[in-house]
Amino acid sequence: MSLKFGVIGGGSWATAIVKMLTENLEEVGWYMRSVYALEHLKKEKHNPNYLSAVEFDTTHLKLSNDINEIIDYADYLIFAVPSAFVGKELEKVTTSLKDKIIFSAIKGIVPETGQIVGAHFHDVYDIPFENIGVITGPCHAEEVALERLSYLTIACADEQHAQIVADHLKSWYIKTTISDDTIGTEYAAMLKNIYAIAAGIAHGLGYGDNFQSVLMSNAIREMKKFIKKVHKMKRNINDSAYLGDLLVTGYSVFSRNRMFGNMIGKGYTVKSAQMEMSMVAEGYYAAESAFKINQELGAKTPIINAVYQVLYKGKDPKMTFKKLTEKLD
Numbered sequence: 001m002s003l004k005f006g007v008i009g010g011g012s013w014a015t016a017i018v019k020m021l022t023e024n025l026e027e028v029g030w031y032m033r034s035v036y037a038l039e040h041l042k043k044e045k046h047n048p049n050y051l052s053a054v055e056f057d058t059t060h061l062k063l064s065n066d067i068n069e070i071i072d073y074a075d076y077l078i079f080a081v082p083s084a085f086v087g088k089e090l091e092k093v094t095t096s097l098k099d100k101i102i103f104s105a106i107k108g109i110v111p112e113t114g115q116i117v118g119a120h121f122h123d124v125y126d127i128p129f130e131n132i133g134v135i136t137g138p139c140h141a142e143e144v145a146l147e148r149l150s151y152l153t154i155a156c157a158d159e160q161h162a163q164i165v166a167d168h169l170k171s172w173y174i175k176t177t178i179s180d181d182t183i184g185t186e187y188a189a190m191l192k193n194i195y196a197i198a199a200g201i202a203h204g205l206g207y208g209d210n211f212q213s214v215l216m217s218n219a220i221r222e223m224k225k226f227i228k229k230v231h232k233m234k235r236n237i238n239d240s241a242y243l244g245d246l247l248v249t250g251y252s253v254f255s256r257n258r259m260f261g262n263m264i265g266k267g268y269t270v271k272s273a274q275m276e277m278s279m280v281a282e283g284y285y286a287a288e289s290a291f292k293i294n295q296e297l298g299a300k301t302p303i304i305n306a307v308y309q310v311l312y313k314g315k316d317p318k319m320t321f322k323k324l325t326e327k328l329d
Helices: 012-022 035-044 067-073 083-090 117-125 141-145 159-169 182-205 209-230 240-251 256-265 270-276 282-297 302-312 317-325
Strands: 005-008 028-031 061-064 076-079 101-104 132-136 150-156 174-179
Touching: 005 012, 005 067, 012 028, 012 141, 012 159, 028 067, 035 061, 061 067, 076 159, 083 117, 083 282, 101 117, 117 132, 117 182, 132 159, 132 182, 150 159, 150 182, 150 240, 159 174, 182 209, 182 240, 182 256, 182 282, 182 302, 182 317, 209 240, 209 282, 209 302, 240 256, 256 270, 256 282, 256 302, 282 302, 302 317
Parallel strands: 005 028, 005 076, 028 061, 076 101, 101 132, 150 174
Antiparallel strands: 132 150
16 A cells, blocks of 8 residues: 655645655645635646646645645645644644654744754654654755755654655655754754844845855854754764755745845844745744753854844844854854
């Protein structure tokens, strides 16, 4: 019997994951909260709000706006909703998650618990860590839609689960590698969004490429210190899941976190920048969580601190980043 996959989420990354899975599966389960988006997809064969250029053969999709229906259907569940809303979506769950293999494609922290998504599933839903995995980049949904060569890292303590997900996502334009660093890769995916906001703020303030390269160089070292404090194990921080994901999020025109930071640097308030963006900048929520987590860890994180001060304490970006430049090397 072939394994069944279900994707939870209706955004650009969820849409990209469904596209990848349909390259390998006869049917993919897909939960979307929006009835309008579902009806549009059935009729017009594309998601009306995200990656609308991607056309789906809907005979190969099991579509539902009932999260429990897709959970019951699937053996492997991939969650791809913004971290700020994952708690709200999970409140709707009445069916058991116990026997499911859960992979998170969410790059952030669950605000209600202040935990990365894997830890949230383990603590709140009692799912064993070997049944929880992470899907990380470097990979932008927009480039998946264009079928541009992209790389994914699939992390899970159970190598077999990681390999199954990797095999079902790979195609001629998607290359996959597996890792056992579930915690490190998930924290890296969360932290790189904060650094992308920093890169955006710097750009908005008028700093050039020379400074951006120094900022990114310091960011990867800062990330290494933070993750080492959270979960000490042998890892190469220069691997694609860490450094590669940081670079694409910090530099790409598709990066919503960089875009958000750029607006802040140009003088937008946090609220006005959020209102102007149609998509959630995960790094906004991650900045507060990472700052609070680090109060206990005690890692040296001047970039995270600077972003937190600007976003949550109303500090002037120009003055804050001027002080930051003196702490970088």
